[in-house]
Amino acid sequence: MTVSEAVDRSKTSSAMSKGSIKAAQKMISPSEEIIWAMTSNVYTDPVIGELSTQVYTKGMLAGVIVVTDQRILFVNNVLGRGTSKEVRLSDIRSIDSKSGNILECLRIIGTTNMIVTTNSSQNIQELRNAINEAIAGKNAQTPAQTADDNALEASDIQQLQALKQLYDTGVITAEEFAAKKAQILNL
DSSP states (O other): OOHHHHHHHHTOOOGGGHHHHHHHHHHSOTTOOEEEEEEEEEESSOOOSSOOOSOOOTTEEEEEEEEESSEEEEEEEETTEEEEEEEEGGGEEEEEEEEOSSEEEEEEEESSOEEEEEEEHHHHHHHHHHHHHHHHHHHHHSOOOOHHHHOOOHHHHHHHHHHHHHHHTTSSOHHHHHHHHHHHTTO
16 A cells, blocks of 8 residues: 555545655655554654644644555655655554544654644544554564563653654764763663
8 A cells, every 4th residue: 555545545635735745655664554644733852741632833834654564654745745654663652642522632642752643532542553554564574572671761752752862963972872872771
């Protein structure tokens, strides 16, 4: 299945999302299986603390969220320029949400990245189901880890997010990023 076909299945396609869908497809490796995709808005900055179902357009990008058997990917692309975020399934530390009357906000926290989206409750439930399906498939392929292996403190997550931002902006090198990440994760 292609990203475009998956978005069509979720009934979230729009004319404005064509560039994001095309860019996301280019990022999918031949070894990845697309499980589900939808167009949605994602917050550009990490959302720390309690979630809100109010939609604030400031700090949000429109694009496509793709769930594969390896990762959750968000891609924004308008006129050939854009950005992307990803959380590998093996790096997911927590998923939480908050429901409103019509909208629901979902936050996926990975080791070094976070994806936060607000959409209809139905679309968020379908996204959650796709993530659970992907994780179940991944767990069937790899040995199960204990809850202690996956536990990270909130302060660790904040440190990793800040560290990733420093790396993304070029303040620290890849080697410095890897060394500090290993230190925080006690690897």
